[in-house]
Amino acid sequence: MTTLLRATAVLAFAFAATTASAAVMTFDSLPIDFSAVSLHVEDGITLAGDNGNHFHTVAGGAGTAAGFYNSDAFPMLLTFGGSPFDLVSIDFLSFSDTIGAVLTSSSGAIVNVSNVGTFNFGAGFSAINWVSITSSNGGSDLDFVLDNITGNAVPEPASWAMLIAGFGLTGAAMRRRRVVVA
Numbered sequence: 001m002t003t004l005l006r007a008t009a010v011l012a013f014a015f016a017a018t019t020a021s022a023a024v025m026t027f028d029s030l031p032i033d034f035s036a037v038s039l040h041v042e043d044g045i046t047l048a049g050d051n052g053n054h055f056h057t058v059a060g061g062a063g064t065a066a067g068f069y070n071s072d073a074f075p076m077l078l079t080f081g082g083s084p085f086d087l088v089s090i091d092f093l094s095f096s097d098t099i100g101a102v103l104t105s106s107s108g109a110i111v112n113v114s115n116v117g118t119f120n121f122g123a124g125f126s127a128i129n130w131v132s133i134t135s136s137n138g139g140s141d142l143d144f145v146l147d148n149i150t151g152n153a154v155p156e157p158a159s160w161a162m163l164i165a166g167f168g169l170t171g172a173a174m175r176r177r178r179v180v181v182a
Contacts (some may be wrong), residue, residue: 105124
């Protein structure tokens with residue numbers, strides 16, 4: 001019986017290690033003061049500018065949001081703690097007249113978004129290393145505003161190995177269990 005309990009504990013630990021951790025970047029820790037931000041890290045998600053590119057903190061939703069101005073020249077890069085991740089969704093709050101957002105993943109998938117609302121991503125944005133966010137047609141005003149970037153960490157191979165080992169130990173413990181005949 002103790003072997004079964006130990007095997008179950010190992011299995012529970014392995015399963016807990018492989019559970020994807022959902023993270024959301026809300027920008028609410030930033031002040032709504034039109035600050036230029038070239039690097040923001042929140043809940044394991046990083047949004048960073050290159051070559052001086054940045055976003056501005058603007059009012060949006062229930063708090064602060066990220067406003068992109070003239071963002072076609074240099075993209076903002078979205079990463080998840082340096083590990084592969086699944087991009088789940090982004091809330092787009094507004095767009096300029098003819099402006100859309102272009103998101104390109106490290107796997108080569110490209111999505112053009114020009115509608116206000118929550119955009120849910122598909123297979124091309126799974127197990128990726130980064131996402132580039134730019135404008136589809138640089139304007140002179142606010143190109144687009146986004147908020148609530150949601151992503152999931154992809155479990156590491158060692159976590160999968162622990163899960164499989166846990167199943168194996170549980171199976172071995174159940175197989176060796178002695179049956180008492182009444």
